[in-house]
């Protein structure tokens with residue numbers, strides 16, 4: 001009995017959290033699709049989530065593309081490196097590394113910022129103040145962030161794809177001494193639409209999840225600065241875990257036999 | 258709207274309101290009536306549940322049991338749509354100000370005008386500047402962020418925001434706490450003026466007796482989760498209620514025991 005009780009308790013706690021998140025998600029999504037919408041808020045969040053994440057996503061992508069070319073060259077140099085490297089770079093970047101790394105970087109930036117902002121609004125009663133001003137916080141605060149995340153992450157990943165491939169190209173040409181024309185032709189030949197599309201679908205899913213986690217933890221934060229700090233940490237951790245989990249699920253949906 | 262003495266339906270009527278947080282019974286059967294056009298002040302010690310009472314009335318907290326009627330309509334069992342209708346009648350000044358720190362001052366004041374009354378932004382801005390002038394703030398503060406203002410100025414911006422939509426019922430949670438006495442009087446005067454000019458019903462919270470005497474038509478005292486006394490402001494000095502007597506004279510000895518040691 002003393003062994004089973006804590007197991008039962010934590011199981012109940014686990015499903016309680018799942019239920020809460022599910023309810024929160026349903027409520028928020030229903031506010032995304034019902035008028036009134038707040039275009040000004042959506043625009044502001046698109047700028048915040050999309051535009052201001054460009055530097056960090058671009059840097060991540062270019063170094064990832066570069067290291068990818070370098071590493072595969074040491075691994076494949078004895079075989080047909082000339083055609084293998086453009087293939088490896090373009091497939092890895094578009095399918096996996098572009099969306100996942102961009103998702104994780106944006107989770108660190110955006111989920112944390114959202115959780116901190118909404119959490120501070122919660123503990124300073126700004127969310128209550130919104131309600132008394134007849135403005136639904138789900139509609140005004142959360143829906144614009146979810147919409148912006150859903151729309152901006154695919155755009156960011158598209159940019160990451162291009163910059164990542166460019167990184168691989170630069171290393172191959174200037175360090176490994178490849179022929180530029182052949183490299184570009186091989187890249188082009190190996191690039192599959194389904195790889196890019198699956199990557200963009202992943203990006204949209206990640207964008208939704210990472211803004212959702214920021215909103216959920218911020219909205220439910222309690223108890224002053226410490227509570228907001230806790231919410232921020234939880235937002236980033238849960239967003240990252242959900243990115244890996246959903247990455248596996250989306251990959252299975254697209255590529256499983 | 259009929260006079261406070263009339264037999265009309267009370268603006269706010271609370272019966273047997275109870276609310277606990279965990280084992281802590283904060284409200285333990287509150288009964289309260291506020292007539293239309295009346296200014297009621299609730300007094301009571303810190304942590305006696307004054308803010309919790311207001312939040313129950315507004316609907317930010319769900320009571321455990323009891324009844325809250327606004328204009329004769331029960332609000333505790335209301336659906337979301339009806340609740341939004343009722344919310345349009347309310348204006349609230351939060352204890353901590355609760356200004357939106359991502360928006361400049363004028364957009365804070367104009368928030369209800371723009372988002373709810375759908376006023377054009379340019380018109381809302383000039384209206385906001387008018388209201389800021391009413392609370393004694395110059396037009397220059399309109400474009401500042403709330404964080405750039407002093408505590409007293411934030412309270413006044415908050416007051417401006419809560420009266421901007423000309424609500425029928427206004428709630429002021431400790432509007433003068435933490436301000437110097439002169440600024441306190443200024444805010445009290447602003448509250449009296451706004452309530453009179455708009456013909457609104459007001460419920461204010463304070464533990465500052467000087468402020469209570471300036472704002473109130475009626476005073477109610479909360480202690481131990483209940484209203485222990487209520488009456489016109491003129492009667493408070495000779496009501497021979499031991500709680501009120503101890504509170505307004507600020508005595509350490511009396512029926513109200515501070516839990517200093519545990």
Ligand SMILES: Nc1ncnc2c1ncn2[C@@H]1O[C@H](COP(=O)(O)OP(=O)(O)O)[C@@H](O)[C@H]1O
Pocket residue numbers: 278283301302303304305306307308309310
């Ligand atoms: N959301 C909450 N969760 C738990 N306890 C609360 C909450 N809000 C208020 N309380 C508790 O209720 C009591 C009354 O609080 P409050 O109404 O803020 O007091 P005051 O009369 O000073 O405004 C306090 O002891 C406070 O700790």
Ligand SMILES: [Mg+2]
Pocket residue numbers: 307308309352430431
């Ligand atoms: Mg209070």
